[in-house]
Amino acid sequence: MKSPVLYTYWRSSSSFRVRFALNVKRVAYESRPVNLLKGEQRSETYLATNPNGFVPCLVIDDEPVVESVAIIELLDDLIASPKLFPSDPIARARVRALVEAINSGVQPLQNLSVLDHVSSDTKARTEWAQHFIKRGLNVFESMMRVNADRGVSGPFAYGETLTAADIFLVPQLYASKRFGVDLAPFPRLKAAGERAAATDAAIAAAPENQSDAPPDEKRTK
Ligand SMILES: N[C@@H](CCC(=O)N[C@@H](CS)C(=O)NCC(=O)O)C(=O)O
CATH class of the missing domain: 3.40.30.10 (Glutaredoxin)
Structure with a gap:
């Protein structure tokens, strides 16, 4: 390749x-x-x-x-x-469900072109985004709780190893913070997201570490 x-x-x-x-x-x-x-x-x-x-x-x-x-x-x-998607079919479907809770349940509703269409007023845009982010995070948190009841345990969004569910969760938590959403009501996803965000792969991918980030957003060492 x-x-x-x-x-x-x-x-x-x-x-x-x-x-x-x-x-x-x-x-x-x-x-x-x-x-x-x-x-x-x-x-x-x-x-x-x-x-x-x-x-x-x-x-x-x-x-x-x-x-x-x-x-x-x-x-x-x-x-x-x-592997980012488990090979076991049921586990794979559950990881995919967590991915979709964010990919189709939240991100399209907080996207720039959607917010531009909703309103030019910052307060109205923020309220809209917060509403759909909280709704989506609630779904993700519930799925994590149900998965835990089914015996899935570990520090990540789905079990012991990092999966695609974490790959989608970490950027969504970054966006949620940007829109001022309090994560306290979502303790499971908050803990998993913080764990995954601390990995070297996530840190190097983080917005503030990109070459096109404005200088005042760049991480200072
Ligand atoms: N479902 C697409 C979403 C892509 C998307 O919404 N990208 C946003 C940035 S996160 C974008 O390019 N927005 C530009 C615009 O709205 O004009 C994906 O997962 O790749």
Whole structure:
């Protein structure tokens, strides 16, 4: 496999997922920042690579692949270890359910273009985002509780090892913080998210550690 190219934006939670997965899989990649605030995702050059006009897009062996779930599943198929989706079918379905609670249950509703459509008023945008983030986190927390009742234990979102559920949870917690959502009502996902966020793979993928992050957001050592 040639070194892949990732079209990314530092604060995009969907890009954060793919950066995190690439790091877990120890794949070196080239970052090509797309500035969403400047509308670069709608530029002719970018649309030629990804006609959907969203980040992330991973170009792998000259093939552009879009949608973070599809990209991460592809990485899991191409690079056997560590596995992000368990091979046991039931465990796999449960990890996939946690992934979708965020991927389809929250992120589309806090996306920039949706917020722009909802209102230009910051307070109204924040209230909208907070409502759907809390609803989605509640679903994720309930699923974790039910999984624990079924015997799933460990420090991560699904068991003893990091899975795709953590890859989606960590960026969502970053976005939740940005929108001022209190995580106290969600102790299970908060603990799992903090555990996964402390891994080297997550730290290197974090928004503040990206080359396109504004200087005042960059982590100071
Ligand atoms: N379902 C897509 C979501 C992609 C997405 O919503 N990307 C956002 C950033 S997190 C974006 O590019 N927004 C640009 C816009 O709304 O114009 C995925 O998982 O990759």
